[in-house]
Amino acid sequence: MTSVDHLDLNLLRVFQAIVEERSLTKAGERLALSQPAVSYSLGRLRTLFDDPLFVRTRAGMQPTPVALELAGIVGKALDMVRVALRYAERFDPATSTRTFRLSLSDAGEMAYLPAICRALRERAPRVTLSVQPLPVEEIEEALRASRLDFAIGNLPELMPRTRHQVLFEETYVCMTGRRRGLPVGAALSLEQFVRAAHVNVKSVEHSHHALDDALRAQGVGRNIALEVPHFVALPSVLSVTDLYATLPKRLARILNRDNAFRLYELPVTLPPAPVTMHWHEHFHEDEGNAWMRALLAEIVERFDE
Known part of the structure; x- marks a missing residue:
């Protein structure tokens, strides 16, 4: 029986990257690893789970039934680890080098992004804001998987399923x-x-x-x-x-x-169309997430003043 005491969490990161990218090369680029390093990690994973996990085809690295079953479990486990590590960090906006990822339409970029950037430069000069517009149907999963921290827009589909705050009503x-x-x-x-x-x-x-x-x-x-x-x-x-x-x-x-x-x-x-800010439950108590939510709400709500 394999003991968790000897498990390298980086192997699970490699597994998740291959599942999502279907390519050893792309998985390596995503994780800043060489292809030989990814191949070596895949070999260790195959030994660990006693299964090929991925089969090379013309369409890419296709997961085996075992890999497909593991994908959801591994994804949730890594999400929980990321959340735990966030809680271990005290957030100081003056010194933090954290990256926040925000889904925002081009209308939102034109309307709010300049003021958001100005406020960040004044209050959190080392923080990075990555704007990653996503299709509406992909936002909830991106929030759940920690690929996205916030989404702002007219997103009524998300209101029953995510933490959210109504910022204003658009006409x-x-x-x-x-x-x-x-x-x-x-x-x-x-x-x-x-x-x-x-x-x-x-x-x-x-x-x-x-x-x-x-x-x-x-x-x-x-x-x-x-x-x-x-x-x-x-x-x-x-x-x-x-x-x-x-x-x-x-x-x-x-x-x-x-x-x-x-x-x-x-x-x-x-x-009126409610413009809302959305985030996932697992970051609701996170200091950095809460600070950034407050800043975004302040900027967007005060836009017309």
Whole structure:
């Protein structure tokens, strides 16, 4: 029987990396190990579990049934070790070299990232913030697996399943080029809105369906002329076309700082969209995580002040 007293935890890290990467080379790059070192560790793992664990195929290193069964157990075990080590560290923002990983859409990057970075440089100059936008459906697992510390956005799907804090409720406006929009002070009617050609921002990081649902309830829909994955494309597109775009009001104010566009209230009523911050239960009491949560909430909540 194998004793845990003689188990090298680094072997489990190698095992997890091979499971997720399906490649010895990529696993080595991820762990900063040479391929021979990864191969040696795999040999030790095979001896430890008395199983090949991985079989080389054209599609990569495919796990055996034993490896597949072990993958979930090993992943949870490493998560618990990481949590335990975090608790062993006292967090001092002035000296910490910790890296925090945040999932944020491009709208969030444009709106909040400058202020977040400024605050970090002033209060925690050695801390690193890694922005890692993820598809909505991947965020919960990334938080659970400690690949992500926080996610901020309109993420109603996550609210029942993660720790979260409502930061504010977002509203939306319509924006178009100043030379092509309605006269100053004019209201945008539903008929004009439907007749216009629109840019639709369709991002993997968020999914806002409220506008189309509201239009559908009135028996109409948008004329989509262009779909883009990010809000950052809107200024250059709207400035040279007659297209309209619907976007968060806070972001619209940023993009319209030079008064280059016209903003209109939407001709349909949308429910406010809660913008929330999410984190995993296993970091709820962690000092560093709690400190960073407080900073993020302070910046985002005070954005309009």
